[in-house]
Amino acid sequence: xxxxxxxxxxxxxxxxxxxxxxxxxxxxxxxxxxxxxxxxxxxxxxxxxxxxxxxxxxxxxxxxxxxxxxxxxxxxxxxxxxxxxxxxxxxxxxxxxxxxxx
Amino acid sequence: xxxxxxxxxxxxxxxxxxxxxxxxxxxxxxxxxxxxxxxxxxxxxxxxxxxxxxxxxxxxxxxxxxxxxxxxxxxxxxxxxxxxxxxxxxxxxxxxxxxxxxxxxxxxxxxxxxxxxxxxxxxxxxxxxxxxxxxxxxxxxxxxxxxxxxxxxxxxxxxxxxxxxxxxxxxxxxxxxxxxxxxxxxxxxxxxxxxxxxxxxxxxxxxxxxxxxxxxxxxxxxxxxxxxxxxxxxxxxxxxxxxxxxxxxxxxxxxxxxxxxxxxxxxxxxxxxxxxxxxxxxxxxxxxxxxxxxxxxxxxxxxxxxxxxxxxxxxxxxxxxxxxxxxxxxxxxxxxxxxxxxxxxxxxxxxxxxxxxxxxxxxxxxxxxxxxxxxxxxxxxxxxxxxxxxxxxxxxxxxxxxxxxxxxxxxxxxx
Numbered sequence: 001x002x003x004x005x006x007x008x009x010x011x012x013x014x015x016x017x018x019x020x021x022x023x024x025x026x027x028x029x030x031x032x033x034x035x036x037x038x039x040x041x042x043x044x045x046x047x048x049x050x051x052x053x054x055x056x057x058x059x060x061x062x063x064x065x066x067x068x069x070x071x072x073x074x075x076x077x078x079x080x081x082x083x084x085x086x087x088x089x090x091x092x093x094x095x096x097x098x099x100x101x102x
Numbered sequence: 103x104x105x106x107x108x109x110x111x112x113x114x115x116x117x118x119x120x121x122x123x124x125x126x127x128x129x130x131x132x133x134x135x136x137x138x139x140x141x142x143x144x145x146x147x148x149x150x151x152x153x154x155x156x157x158x159x160x161x162x163x164x165x166x167x168x169x170x171x172x173x174x175x176x177x178x179x180x181x182x183x184x185x186x187x188x189x190x191x192x193x194x195x196x197x198x199x200x201x202x203x204x205x206x207x208x209x210x211x212x213x214x215x216x217x218x219x220x221x222x223x224x225x226x227x228x229x230x231x232x233x234x235x236x237x238x239x240x241x242x243x244x245x246x247x248x249x250x251x252x253x254x255x256x257x258x259x260x261x262x263x264x265x266x267x268x269x270x271x272x273x274x275x276x277x278x279x280x281x282x283x284x285x286x287x288x289x290x291x292x293x294x295x296x297x298x299x300x301x302x303x304x305x306x307x308x309x310x311x312x313x314x315x316x317x318x319x320x321x322x323x324x325x326x327x328x329x330x331x332x333x334x335x336x337x338x339x340x341x342x343x344x345x346x347x348x349x350x351x352x353x354x355x356x357x358x359x360x361x362x363x364x365x366x367x368x369x370x371x372x373x374x375x376x377x378x379x380x381x382x383x384x385x386x387x388x389x390x391x392x393x394x395x396x397x398x399x400x401x402x403x404x405x406x407x408x409x410x411x412x413x414x415x416x417x418x419x420x421x422x423x424x425x426x427x428x429x430x431x432x433x434x435x436x437x438x439x440x441x442x443x444x445x446x447x448x449x450x451x452x453x454x455x456x457x458x459x460x461x462x463x464x465x466x467x468x469x470x471x472x473x474x475x476x477x478x479x480x481x482x483x484x485x486x487x488x489x490x491x492x493x494x495x496x497x498x499x500x501x502x503x504x505x506x507x508x509x510x511x512x513x514x515x516x517x
Contacts, residue, residue, distance in 0.1 A: 026164035026165040027163050049233055049234070052233040053232070059229050060224060060230045065229065
């Protein structure tokens, strides 16, 4: 997913995050009805290792840096959307030549 | 071994490149059907290799498979098949009295190579390194995955024994039973080695990697034109029990582990030593309480290397001579070298021969190397030998590790 798409379409980013989540959890995880404001781990079977795995996959797929101290902001879909969007904005303003990774 | 209460095989599960259940594997062996195919591997391109085709999700949830390893997946497939085959009432089995002993040639190479490769794709960003890397690469991984999958709370051991590992797993399982540490052993060997380019590359550097225009003809033990090993993945897992327990539950008994031995060359990293192989075979026979003349079937280790095959033939000749009533064969010509599973898959072929009285052929033996021209080699087509009491399986490995297992045809529930 390109940074442009992320910036242009928050819905597209949400779709991408849920795709990554399904890729991590694999088993028949219903993500269509997830409430964006509730912790993801309360809505699907997800332990702490799954959460770390999810963060790593987000980092790989979206090429965003996610320091450990920020993990608390990522427990809901809403939190993820806000955090990643902000990260991309910071990335764009500080390092335009490397935005979105290589 | 323990004449009071022998250790017997009551269940079999397998994954081989030419069959992932016993009937399919047996049929392929008897028909001389190779499971070796062209396989794309990182940096080397196409190489001949044995690839297993089984449904990974039959016994394992996709989420658990993602967190685990191919070796774990193969082990889970084989262990579940073996437990089913043993017809154990699993719900009634005290799972703290079940032990897992799986031999491996190596473990961790696949995951490490993949992670390093992936790291480079992400500009060496260590934040992309998997949090499951360690649980995938610890040496007990394959046995541990089986423990989690089947809920087994007894000991689980993964036994590193190079290419003698398939026998080593079986032997350690039998030993735990004989010691009374457990009541049921899930024992054998597995290998995921084809997923590691380094295994192929090292054999290539060693000038011991098989190459042939036709992959099915690349693995050619004993042949004058053999040029190395075909690396394969696979698994062979047994349910072992003490005879008294097996009889009590009226289990089908495939074979008795009549004797075994392991020893070390203590001489070289890669080159075998006939003198120690002879001692290993002789010790296994002695522990089985039989002489060489009582053995009707030898499942050889022969991997298709120049020195390895010739050395094993020298050892066999020294112990067994030219007796014409002996049949010698090999599964590697048909499935490649399944590394940690090799001894187990060889033993499964022997058990099938107990059942049908047939010795499967070694294929690709078009022009025997004079140093390997044993008169008892079964080639081209199966040989009928009828009922026979004893067979032996050799499995040797790097660093000079040798193993031989003597199996006796079941006397208690004959096929």
